[in-house]
Amino acid sequence: MNALVVPFVDNGFMLNALVGGLIVAIACGIVGTLVVLRGLAFIGDALAHGVLPGIAVALLLGYPGILGAAVGSAVMIGGIGYITRRSSLSNDTAIGLFFVGMLALGVIIVSRSTSFSGDLVRVLFGELLGISRRDILVQLIATIIIAATAVVCYRPFLLLCFSSEQADISGFSSRLFHGIMLAMIALTVIVSFQTVGTMLVFGMLLAPAATSALFARRVSTMMATASAIGAVSVYAGLLISYHFDLAAGAAITLVATIVFFASFVAVRLARRLSENRQAAALGGSPAESA
Amino acid sequence: MSTQVALGSPVLAAAKLSIGYGRRSVVADIGFELAAGSTLALVGVNGSGKSTLLKTIAGLLPELSGSIRVFGKEPGSFPARVAYLNQINSNQMILPLRAIDIVRMARFSSIGLFGRATDDDKRIVRESMERMEVIGLASEPLSALSGGQRQRVFIAQALAHDARLLLLDEPETNLDAEGKEKYRAAVRAFTEQGGVVVIATHDIKEASRCGWAMLLAKKVVAFGPGCSVLTPEALLSTFGITARMEEGKVVVVEREHGHECGE
Numbered sequence: 001m002n003a004l005v006v007p008f009v010d011n012g013f014m015l016n017a018l019v020g021g022l023i024v025a026i027a028c029g030i031v032g033t034l035v036v037l038r039g040l041a042f043i044g045d046a047l048a049h050g051v052l053p054g055i056a057v058a059l060l061l062g063y064p065g066i067l068g069a070a071v072g073s074a075v076m077i078g079g080i081g082y083i084t085r086r087s088s089l090s091n092d093t094a095i096g097l098f099f100v101g102m103l104a105l106g107v108i109i110v111s112r113s114t115s116f117s118g119d120l121v122r123v124l125f126g127e128l129l130g131i132s133r134r135d136i137l138v139q140l141i142a143t144i145i146i147a148a149t150a151v152v153c154y155r156p157f158l159l160l161c162f163s164s165e166q167a168d169i170s171g172f173s174s175r176l177f178h179g180i181m182l183a184m185i186a187l188t189v190i191v192s193f194q195t196v197g198t199m200l201v202f203g204m205l206l207a208p209a210a211t212s213a214l215f216a217r218r219v220s221t222m223m224a225t226a227s228a229i230g231a232v233s234v235y236a237g238l239l240i241s242y243h244f245d246l247a248a249g250a251a252i253t254l255v256a257t258i259v260f261f262a263s264f265v266a267v268r269l270a271r272r273l274s275e276n277r278q279a280a281a282l283g284g285s286p287a288e289s290a
Numbered sequence: 291m292s293t294q295v296a297l298g299s300p301v302l303a304a305a306k307l308s309i310g311y312g313r314r315s316v317v318a319d320i321g322f323e324l325a326a327g328s329t330l331a332l333v334g335v336n337g338s339g340k341s342t343l344l345k346t347i348a349g350l351l352p353e354l355s356g357s358i359r360v361f362g363k364e365p366g367s368f369p370a371r372v373a374y375l376n377q378i379n380s381n382q383m384i385l386p387l388r389a390i391d392i393v394r395m396a397r398f399s400s401i402g403l404f405g406r407a408t409d410d411d412k413r414i415v416r417e418s419m420e421r422m423e424v425i426g427l428a429s430e431p432l433s434a435l436s437g438g439q440r441q442r443v444f445i446a447q448a449l450a451h452d453a454r455l456l457l458l459d460e461p462e463t464n465l466d467a468e469g470k471e472k473y474r475a476a477v478r479a480f481t482e483q484g485g486v487v488v489i490a491t492h493d494i495k496e497a498s499r500c501g502w503a504m505l506l507a508k509k510v511v512a513f514g515p516g517c518s519v520l521t522p523e524a525l526l527s528t529f530g531i532t533a534r535m536e537e538g539k540v541v542v543v544e545r546e547h548g549h550e551c552g553e
Binding site for chain 1: 345348349350366369370372373374376384385386387388391392395396398399402403404431
């Protein structure tokens with residue numbers, strides 16, 4: 001029992017990491033649900049990686065990385081929208097172009113500056129164990145904004161996930177609410193990169209939401225379940241990282257992904273069992289039915 | 291054309307209307323008026339412009355030139371008065387929604403972001419589902435329904451807008467005989483109360499049940515009362531098929547000349 005609680009009681013950095021991680025899990029559960037239902041995984045992935053040059057330039061110039069991440073994601077969302085509207089290229093192609101372009105730019109900036117090697121690892125994989133009270137506060141505010149937006153926009157988001165035309169016909173501009181959704185993804189990526197890192201924030205966005213999609217029958221419960229799965233992954237990942245001396249962000253993301261695959265297999269097995277039982281009941285042998 | 295000029299202004303009015311995507315015009319010079327209680331069938335093959343016209347009326351596509359008025363204003367001005375049934379999109383199947391959640395969405399245009407569903411809203415949702423006989427499926431997840439059941443739920447959703455104008459794109463897709471029966475009865479009841487229905491279809495039989503018909507083939511081939519429009523000559527230029535009238539119904543035949551429209 002001690003092994004499950006003591007690390008967080010004895011070490012201030014572990015408690016900070018747990019609190020910060022849980023807040024990230026809530027934001028990612030809400031936004032990840034929208035990403036899965038509206039099919040925005042690719043743009044989510046691109047944003048998570050494409051903010052790298054923004055962060056790198058900001059750190060080089062002595063500004064907070066979070067500011068650079070905000071600029072980077074604004075450039076990407078604006079650019080993807082512009083290319084999609086002004087050419088016959090698909091959204092996917094535009095996203096892919098910005099994705100690789102921004103990532104390459106980020107790597108070049110980072111590799112050209114000598115002072116960066118340690119920071120790059122920090123940006124990519126987060127620094128959950130070094131998270132400060134201030135970081136937690138920023139994250140809390142962002143998560144409150146995200147949750148409030150999800151509540152306010154719940155109906156248009158539902159319509160948008162169902163059909164963008166049905167959103168428009170009902171008087172909710174699909175362009176406006178799609179933009180709000182992208183801004184929520186960007187905000188999640190921007191504030192989460194300090195904890196789980198840009199490489200792994202996407203895993204936290206996708207894995208818990210995908211897991212809850214296997215069970216959920218309502219969108220609101222899907223958001224809540226995804227947040228809870230994310231929270232459990234944060235706790236378990238931190239413990240594993242503490243006891244086995246592993247990178248915290250990677251451990252959390254790995255747990256979240258394993259939870260998905262385990263749930264997937266469990267759901268498949270359960271379905272097959274119930275099918276077998278139904279088949280047995282329908283064509284049951286006389287001995288059994290007697 | 292005298293039947294068009296009913297009491298009050300027309301529900302739908304188009305003049306010299308040109309529709310299309312971006313700068314590419316699909317159909318030009320469309321003109322018609324529809325009074326309360328009318329039904330209009332837009333008939334044509336794929337790509338003939340019928341869905342484009344439907345989307346323009348719905349306000350989903352801007353008109354390229356000319357004018358279109360819905361309840362006397364720009365399309366899209368009255369979300370609570372217009373319902374639109376679009377063709378099914380495969381992404382909808384992953385949504386964790388029950389049949390009743392789909393139908394309830396139709397009330398969002400009236401209750402807005404924060405409003406609470408009133409007893410009236412609940413009654414409209416229930417009645418729409420009863421009309422399409424899907425009330426028994428209310429708690430079923432969308433992904434567990436068959437294609438025909440889904441289409442019934444989507445039609446119930448369109449009905450639950452409690453609109454004055456119904457825009458339906460291929461509404462009979464996937465419906466079985468009973469489903470078609472329910473759907474037709476619902477449309478009849480809707481127009482008897484003064485509602486206007488515009489249906490995009492490539493089914494001539496479905497079109498022949500409408501009071502008005504417009505044949506589209508990248509242009510307006512013909513427009514007028516259903517039986518005078520669905521003539522063998524017009525159908526030949528729209529579909530490249532030959533047809534004849536039999537007891538007031540259009541019958542598609544091959545290589546044969548038809549009779550005049552009428553009894």
